[in-house]
Amino acid sequence: MVLALLPVLIGLGFWQLSRAAEKRTLLAAAEVQRQQDPISIAELERLPPRSYVRVRLQGQLDAEHTALLDNRTRNGQAGVEVLQPFFDRIGHQWLLVNRGWVPWPDRRVPPKIDTPSHDLLLDAWTYVPSAAGQSAPLASWPRLITQVDAPFLWDQLGREGSPLEIRLEPGDAAFDTDWPIVAMPPERHVGYAVQWFALAIALFVLYLYLGIRRARETFDHDRHDPE
Numbered sequence: 001m002v003l004a005l006l007p008v009l010i011g012l013g014f015w016q017l018s019r020a021a022e023k024r025t026l027l028a029a030a031e032v033q034r035q036q037d038p039i040s041i042a043e044l045e046r047l048p049p050r051s052y053v054r055v056r057l058q059g060q061l062d063a064e065h066t067a068l069l070d071n072r073t074r075n076g077q078a079g080v081e082v083l084q085p086f087f088d089r090i091g092h093q094w095l096l097v098n099r100g101w102v103p104w105p106d107r108r109v110p111p112k113i114d115t116p117s118h119d120l121l122l123d124a125w126t127y128v129p130s131a132a133g134q135s136a137p138l139a140s141w142p143r144l145i146t147q148v149d150a151p152f153l154w155d156q157l158g159r160e161g162s163p164l165e166i167r168l169e170p171g172d173a174a175f176d177t178d179w180p181i182v183a184m185p186p187e188r189h190v191g192y193a194v195q196w197f198a199l200a201i202a203l204f205v206l207y208l209y210l211g212i213r214r215a216r217e218t219f220d221h222d223r224h225d226p227e
């Protein structure tokens with residue numbers, strides 16, 4: 001039993017270390033991307049869809065069609081992320097802009113969302129949402145959603161738009177934009193790896209202890225057993 005469990009525990013430890021390395025690589029790549037100069041939406045259209053590309057927007061937000069991404073927490077506080085269509089005048093393209101997180105402690109009172117009515121010059125970065133399932137029709141606005149599905153939104157509005165989510169950087173029109181790049185940081189994976197390795201060591205020490213004890217008992221029994 002012990003010999004069967006040891007490779008499993010050690011394997012889990014190394015798997016967590018590999019996940020930590022993957023997260024470090026992802027964080028480093030995202031940081032490099034986000035240090036680049038922002039590009040226009042017209043330039044973005046010539047690139048394959050990918051996350052963490054900095055872009056510069058010039059245009060206006062559509063305050064009439066606000067989507068609230070539900071079940072978002074920051075520092076233990078419940079809230080939503082505010083997503084609104086944005087028409088970029090340079091690229092002549094509709095974009096789904098995530099303005100960031102706002103608290104919503106009392107569900108009986110709608111969250112207060114101020115939307116600038118004038119033209120805006122904004123810096124942001126792209127994010128490719130995970131594959132969305134079947135979305136329910138949007139009956140009214142503002143509308144609670146549980147996943148970002150830009151193509152579905154454009155279909156509901158009868159518009160042509162980008163499938164990407166555009167997340168604002170801190171600045172005009174932005175709320176709390178402190179998005180984590182990864183759900184679990186590398187340090188936590190390393191912590192889990194240490195736990196798995198510690199369990200493996202403890203199991204091995206217990207195996208040695210029981211083996212030595214059994215050997216001593218056998219030796220003592222054989223020594224005192226009369227022939």
